[in-house]
Amino acid sequence: MILENIVAAFGEIGTIETLGLMLVGVAGGLIAGAIPGFTIAMAVVLTLPFTFGMPAPQGLAIMVSVLVGGLSGGLMAGILTGIPGTPSSVATTFDGFPMARKGQPGLALGIGVWSSFSGGMISAVLLVTLAPQLARIGLEFNPWDYFMLVIFALTITASLSGRNLVKGLIAGAVGLLVRTVGEDEAVGMARFNFGNDALLQGFDFIAVLIGLFAFSQLLRDVRDPESAKKSLTERGTIHAKIEHRAAIREVAKRWTVVLRSALIGVFTGILPGAGGSIANILAYDQAKKASKYPEKFGTGIADGIIAPESSNNAVEGGALIVLMALGIPGDVTAAVMLGALLIHDVVPSPTFIAEEPVLAYSIFIAFFVATFMMLGLQSFMLRIFVLVTKIRMYMLAGIILGFCGIGVFAINNVEFDLWTLLWFGILGFVMRQFGFPLAPMILGVVLGNIAELNLARAMAITTDISPFFTRPWSLFFLIVAIFSAAYPLFQAHRAKRKWTLFYMPAACFAVSVPLVMMGGIPRPILATLVAAFGAYELWRRARNGWQLAETQGDEIVEDG
């Protein structure tokens, strides 16, 4: 059955036309990822208008290609100019740039490319094997569980995406509110249209995404008139030839770093709200802690390039696992992918892989194929990158804004969508300036109707609200949401207030309750292990006389 699906999926995307378009997609992603200020999500979202007229497998394969290319493109700028192309490659510059400055730019690039490839492949394998398993768990979810899952996704995104949790939660709530404009999906009544017929259809989700993310980002990039006139070439030397053989040797020697970092990447991708910007720093930090020579990190060593590059390429595999298995996007890029699926009338849910196996396997295969294409294209794209970096920032911004003005119209052939793009571009720009993170808002827009529909379904079954607190999965997500909401407070007060000593044990004990309630054999065993870990943590703190400084060795990761 699986083999049949794989063959059918190959038939869908194995055409010359699709492979050619995928190649263009990977190349475009590599360039977009390499340009500082142009994020991967921006590249993927701008690809959407091109794909809506294509068959779903072809359109999605191209978007996956842009995504894979973008994930790897950031390393070129990071290593050669010291300016990370995307937030996902910030840690790559820590050792990549010093290695290039020491006269080994080709080796640094080679290590980055092969680490990206390895991380991508590990993540692709896990995507193929884990997504169907997670989808099986997802079949257990009822409307109450789904509603709480959305609340959890929004809460954790808000807590991870900025310094101020309240601002993050406000952004998420504004996103939910934006989605309520227009006719409601359950009974079709007009809401917040204020007599305007154009608003009856609501704001187009893709126009909102492009406005919030791409439009507002471009305005930030050109804010300073002097910086806007500069090109990348004024900031560093960018001539190099990738040394593949030496790089393969270096990466193979450090396969444990590759594996650990890729797993960190996949796990971070699975966690809603935590994307490549967190994964690359976390993997770098772990590689440094596990290293026999941590003092050499930052001076231009291979480990310092391998860890972030393996992890950031593995992130999207993780985010796609959750998207394809549960229909919940793990990050902004996955939210855009969800938009692409919706454009093709495909609604991801736990039954998605079972009901649309060819499409699902097309995405899996596209991920594999695009990773190989990325490897082959890097050397060639390096030359194009040199040319692109001669273009000044304001020119790129002008061209892309011009594209937005055409591409957004093409989605629905409605002029109102262009106005939506403008207003949400302004809103996104203002929100960024006032310190509101955009990721929770985007997830709010994406998940708003999922939350409402599931709430409506739950209320249609019974008006009793107790299942939200008594059903195991619903309770599980509620508990995790509460602890993730409290996490920024915990971070701010740790090693200062006594209550922070109880945060981790309390979280373990609380999570173990719904796990026990789920029944069966593995989950109660897991609950026991989690509770035992909580008890151990509590005992460890008691043994140290409830010393506050004792917890400082734990991980703290925050997306700046």
Place this chain on the structure above:
Amino acid sequence: MGRLNRDAVIAIVLLMACGILFWSTFSIRAPDYGQLKPSTWPRVVLGVLTLLSTIYLVQSLRRGPAPEDEADKDGDGPPRTPGLIGWILYWRNPLWCFGLFFAYLATLPVLGSLIGGVLFVFTLMGVLGGWSARNLVQHAALALISVGGMWVIFTYGLGVILPPGEIFSPF
């Protein structure tokens, strides 16, 4: 503004918006069927938003007039000079982008996406990058190639009928 810092002003604006939207939920029609009224979910979201905005307001008022307002500004370029002129000069590039995009949309029914798009990109590049003779040629070429290329891809490649405008469709 006394104790009111920028965050407090935003919180007050948010609270006012919540009030207006909450009031408008009473004009949402409720059908005779369905357990969840169309106004329930927006009210839940607005309730949460009101609560969060209140917390945000209290946080902002407690902090007092903070220097953070300045710290939040964009890190690039020289610091902003005070006054309205200083504000306009500091934000002139984004303001140009907004203004020109607005003009592009407002003239779209007349100029269409091809002529309007080329003019938009050309003018935007001019105001952001300067109007020297060399720039004029470069910007004109880039605007024609990029917008023209995209117009061709969408019109002939993807079969999308982009707004032709009155100049291109006089009949």
